[in-house]
Amino acid sequence: MTLEQAKQQFIQTWGNFGTQWGINRSMAQVHALLLVSDQSKCTEDIMTELSISRGNANMNLRELMNWNLIYKETVPGDRKEYFRAEKDMWEVAKRIMKERKRREIEPLQQHLTELKKVEQSYDSIAFVATIENIERLVNRLDGLSNTLMKADEHIFFGKILNLLK
Amino acid sequence: MTLEQAKQQFIQTWGNFGTQWGINRSMAQVHALLLVSDQSKCTEDIMTELSISRGNANMNLRELMNWNLIYKETVPGDRKEYFRAEKDMWEVAKRIMKERKRREIEPLQQHLTELKKVEQSYDSIAFVATIENIERLVNRLDGLSNTLMKADEHIFFGKILNLLK
DNA sequence: CACAACTTTCAATTATTATTGAAAATATTG
DNA sequence: CAATATTTTCAATAATAATTGAAAGTTGTG
Numbered sequence: 094m095t096l097e098q099a100k101q102q103f104i105q106t107w108g109n110f111g112t113q114w115g116i117n118r119s120m121a122q123v124h125a126l127l128l129v130s131d132q133s134k135c136t137e138d139i140m141t142e143l144s145i146s147r148g149n150a151n152m153n154l155r156e157l158m159n160w161n162l163i164y165k166e167t168v169p170g171d172r173k174e175y176f177r178a179e180k181d182m183w184e185v186a187k188r189i190m191k192e193r194k195r196r197e198i199e200p201l202q203q204h205l206t207e208l209k210k211v212e213q214s215y216d217s218i219a220f221v222a223t224i225e226n227i228e229r230l231v232n233r234l235d236g237l238s239n240t241l242m243k244a245d246e247h248i249f250f251g252k253i254l255n256l257l258k
Numbered sequence: 259m260t261l262e263q264a265k266q267q268f269i270q271t272w273g274n275f276g277t278q279w280g281i282n283r284s285m286a287q288v289h290a291l292l293l294v295s296d297q298s299k300c301t302e303d304i305m306t307e308l309s310i311s312r313g314n315a316n317m318n319l320r321e322l323m324n325w326n327l328i329y330k331e332t333v334p335g336d337r338k339e340y341f342r343a344e345k346d347m348w349e350v351a352k353r354i355m356k357e358r359k360r361r362e363i364e365p366l367q368q369h370l371t372e373l374k375k376v377e378q379s380y381d382s383i384a385f386v387a388t389i390e391n392i393e394r395l396v397n398r399l400d401g402l403s404n405t406l407m408k409a410d411e412h413i414f415f416g417k418i419l420n421l422l423k
Numbered sequence: 424c425a426c427a428a429c430t431t432t433c434a435a436t437t438a439t440t441a442t443t444g445a446a447a448a449t450a451t452t453g
Numbered sequence: 454c455a456a457t458a459t460t461t462t463c464a465a466t467a468a469t470a471a472t473t474g475a476a477a478g479t480t481g482t483g
Contacts, residue, residue, distance in 0.1 A: 094373075094375060096376055096377065096381055096382045098376075099382075102372075106366070112469095113362050114280050115279050117440080117441065119442080128388055131381075135459095136459085145443090146443045147443085147444075147445095147460085148442070148443060148444065148461080148462080149441080149442050151460065152461085152462090155461085172450080172452085172458065173458085174459080174460080180388065181391075182392050182395040185395075186399070201271070201275055204267075204271045208267060208268055208271075210259060211260070211264035212260055216261055216296075220261060220265065223345065224268070226345070227347050229347070230347040230348060230350075230351055233411075233415050236415070236419075237415070240418060250401070253402055283471080284472080301430080310472075312473085312474075313472070313474065314473070316431060317431085317471095320430095337480080337481065338428085338430095339429085
């Protein structure tokens with residue numbers, strides 16, 4: 094397998110993996126492309142290499158910037174924007190967690206809190222108990238992700254490993 | 259808000275949340291419906307209450323069984339199948355983790371291992387290093403999920419909490 | 424074993440989500 | 454500030470994924 098083939102393969106794999114987790118294929122592929130390229134790339138490069146349209150490339154580059162997974166870079170004497178990916182995968186993981194927490198977990202917590210305001214009745218007791226169980230789980234996983242986000246990779250996984258002893 | 263409204267709301271919320279994580283809306287809704295119902299329900303009930311077709315109900319019930327999130331139950335004197343959800347949310351979380359690990363994480367690990375077999379060259383060094391970083395992260399998160407799956411909820415989160423001290 | 428009850432399958436359809444590409448907006452240069 | 458380069462937007466289109474429903478399959482019953 095040549096390097097080019099391997100990169101293409103990785104882009105495909107990362108794209109498929111993304112879709113399974115609710116991230117659109119193009120966005121995951123743009124991310125993958127930047128993860129495996131040494132040089133920063135401009136919109137044109139990305140359009141060509143992934144065979145996608147300008148609109149698609151632009152939208153997903155913007156979105157990846159919102160997730161803090163890629164950076165803009167300027168090349169002297171060139172007015173195009175160039176992009177480079179954050180390569181520290183522990184950072185990448187933390188930023189993805191942070192963003193999904195903000196966009197999805199927090200709204201879910203809001204909703205669950207609201208649902209507990211259901212009018213009281215004999216039948217609502219079991220319902221509220223179920224919602225509270227879900228809430229407890231979500232809060233704990235959220236707390237875990239907060240710990241992960243604050244912690245250094247090695248310290249965190251080192252300590253987790255100790256738990257197994 | 260009446261209990262019925264709250265249940266409907268929860269079903270909607272859970273459905274939306276599911277789609278954001280790559281789980282189809284109907285499956286998440288069927289799961290939500292069973293999570294908040296005291297009695298077990300047959301296909302007909304589910305079709306009516308969620309306004310979905312027989313095929314859809316059947317497929318998602320079957321899939322939820324594959325995930326071990328719901329059980330079949332028999333009602334004496336009735337030959338229909340009835341379904342009930344696992345209500346222990348810690349169990350639910352562990353089973354979802356287990357299934358996603360099997361279906362998605364393990365294949366990803368396979369792929370990454372394959373990619374490292376790229377033909378060696380000056381340029382491939384950086385590529386292999388990136389893949390190895392991704393691999394390391396995936397392996398660690400996988401290890402964490404294994405720990406979670408084996409652990410009791412209280413012990414696990416208790417110990418995690420200690421890490422913060 | 425014939426009938427009825429129930430479940431499963433799957434090709435066709437519908438709904439949802441992603442993508443395109445050209446036009447509008449914005450930024451940069453001389 | 455005009456000319457040009459670059460980025461952004463968004464309505465139209467295409468691709469993907471979910472859903473339907475009727476027919477086929479299966480299971481239980483008298």
